[in-house]
Amino acid sequence: MDQACSESPCPVPHDQRPLEEYRQLCSSWFFAWPSLTSAGLWRPLLISWLLSLPLTALISSGSWTLRHDPLRQVATALVAAVLPALLLLSRQWLGWSYVNRRLIAERVEYEESGWYDGQVWEKPLAWRQQDLLVARHQVRPVLVRLRQALGMALLLLLGGAGLCQAL
Numbered sequence: 001m002d003q004a005c006s007e008s009p010c011p012v013p014h015d016q017r018p019l020e021e022y023r024q025l026c027s028s029w030f031f032a033w034p035s036l037t038s039a040g041l042w043r044p045l046l047i048s049w050l051l052s053l054p055l056t057a058l059i060s061s062g063s064w065t066l067r068h069d070p071l072r073q074v075a076t077a078l079v080a081a082v083l084p085a086l087l088l089l090s091r092q093w094l095g096w097s098y099v100n101r102r103l104i105a106e107r108v109e110y111e112e113s114g115w116y117d118g119q120v121w122e123k124p125l126a127w128r129q130q131d132l133l134v135a136r137h138q139v140r141p142v143l144v145r146l147r148q149a150l151g152m153a154l155l156l157l158l159g160g161a162g163l164c165q166a167l
Helices: 002-007 018-027 038-061 070-080 082-104 125-166
Strands: 107-111 118-122
Touching: 018 082, 018 125, 038 070, 038 082, 038 125, 070 082, 070 125, 082 125
Parallel strands: none
Antiparallel strands: 107 118
């Protein structure tokens, strides 16, 4: 990527280049979960579910109608504990889809010194090719894993809510 900048004047600050943003995302503790494997994503989500379970159990125990129905109370707590994992997945989806859009774009939007001086720079062909390869082979599998995990979390949430209503 730096080679492409040496071939043509590159006004984009280093930390705002799409490939660098991808590298920063991969090195981030939080955003690296889905970039490794599916198990690398499911383990932290399971931990977040287990950590939020006591709080949701405490909240559901405060409900007057659930207080007299322990089975529904436990089921409600189990289902509600999916919400934090769903929020974590949503944040990861936003981060990875943002980087994906920047990688596949033909132009790079950047800021020279602050929010008020946005500029647009057209990527050279070598940049576009490299960015498209990274988007297709590195970022797309992450987005697929996140989409599957979001679907599973929504299915658990909606299915569990339906089950709680049926009890």
